[in-house]
Amino acid sequence: MVADSNPRYQINFLRDELTDMVFYSYMYRTTDDPDLKENFRKLAATESEHANFWGESLKSSNVNMNKIKYRKFKYLFMIIIRKVVGKSLIINLLEHGEYQSIKKYKAYLDNYKEDDIYKKKVHDLIISEMEHEEIFANKISNSEKNIQKSRDFLYGMSDGLVEVLATLVGLSAIITNHMDIALSGMVVGISGTFSMALGAYLAQKSQSEYKIGLLNRKHIFSKSRAIENMIGKYSAEATHSALNTAVSYILGAVIPILPFIFFSRYVAVIFSVILVFVAQGISNSIVALSLNIPIFKSGLRSALLALGAAAITFTAGEIFHLLFHITLF
Template identity: 35%
Template sequence: MDYNKNYIEELFDSEVYRRLGDVEKDRVTRIYLYKLSEMERKHSEIWKEIAISRGIKLGKLKWYHKWKINFYVIFRKIFGLELTTKLLENGEESDIKKYYELSKSEELSEEERQKMRELSVDEAVHEEIISTVKSKDVSDFVYGISDGLVEVLAATSGLSGAFNIPFLVGISGLIIGASGTLSMAIGAYLSTKSEKEINEHKRRKIEIQKLVDRKEVAKKLSMILTELGIRENIASDISPQLVDVAEDIIAPKVEESPKKSAGVTALSYISGAVIPIIPYLLGIGGLVGVISSYIISGIAIFIVGYLIGLLSSVNPAKKGVEMLSLGILAAIGTHILGLLASYYLHI
């Protein structure tokens, strides 16, 4: 068992969460981050105690650990806290399993095994706290970049097969990107606005029902609580006490702004859309232009896929490779169509 490695890992995590807490503006989130830091610090102290009892000398955080900590802080400033915590959370499941296995290790005393069981529980709590950090804007932005990247890469690849003028391909790609941006932004605006309007209508209807027949509202609440898994008799008992806040339970307020949703969607889509057309706007045409576009777009698609993997709690690298493969296949398919159009239409 590598006591020093376990000690350093916990010390590293403690320092990461402390630094993230230092740069966090939201007071409640900052408190959570400091709590996580303290939790990891406690874990490192347990490993320190176990190591000292065996006469094992422990090391300190090295330069590359400090570099990684700075990386997480910079990553948080660019991509937000949700993606940063998802990146950190990647190893948490294995930590829970690791401490559970250690709680049965013959290398440790009964008292130390008990501490490992406590650490396993701590890591589970840790994961639950991290899972509460969410940002819809970040999710929308990442998915929007993905749409713009793949769609415009496929379109420009097809155009490059049909036309041998790089600037024309680049301008056409910009027009397609602008068109897609407007379409996506309008769709996001109307979708969010419609959701808010429907939600507000439901809330007003519940408020009127409360004035007319509170018992009927209580019945609705009871049904909802039962569907959530609460026993029917308990749901019936507590629902009358919740009538005053019924609208917040049945139709919680939609806080998202339609304008903000449209803005985030537009910015994210166009951010992805400009990447595939960069080589063509620089005047790089022919096979070199296509390959250049594929390379820079492929790197971007993999990164976006990796981030989507983090957000979706699936293997980030696997998701990145999957998105890269599908994106490149779509581009190759449309490129072949462009070549066929050029040949048969004599463009």
């Protein structure tokens, strides 16, 4: 194995491969799906081979291998994400991670100018990583329905966060009693819940009726038990969508309201803004994860937009207070 004059990249690659190996082994132990379980077993074995490749290369560079371990923080973070968002979205995260590994290896290979045999081995490693990504891409297509449900839940939560925060911050400019602000936020949260749930119900109902109509026309002379079950499943979609939206919106609305129950209005505003900033960033990062778009950028952008909405409504409240001398005690 050839030595690299700058082993820093190889050290990082080794840590990444060790981390993936440990996490794939964990997924193998905790996955029930036989096909996916076998894939994780193979992936863990392949990552072990990749780790050995980088390890042998580093030995040629006289690097102390005893100090190179897997990334424990990343491993624990992945386990937490797996438990919170479930199997469908963690597969997206793994697919995203494999794509990032391919990009890093490709950049490393493009800049490496020394040994052709070594470059060929790195090239083969990249091909292997691309096969990993293909495995996850196939599983993502099979889990699309679950992913869509998760996205809908997170979007509903995001609406509750932003809408109720904006209302509370705007009212805090003209209402002095923090409990009155909290009660106002609850009213907005309740009305928003019904509005969102009704909108989700009507939208899904139209889609479901269209799908049921197609089935009825296609099987007008003979309806099997499977077709009847499918029709029943379609008929329940609107109710499920409304409930999912209502629950997610309520969860989002509760977060900015809670500080106003316990703290004075301006202290509550600060805590509420911080909580929504964090919650909005996390929820939209998960949405970004399910869509395989930049996670940090998407989370930060959505969090800042939530703060922008709060700032605009607070300014509007202050303008009403100054121009019309509106203050409610």
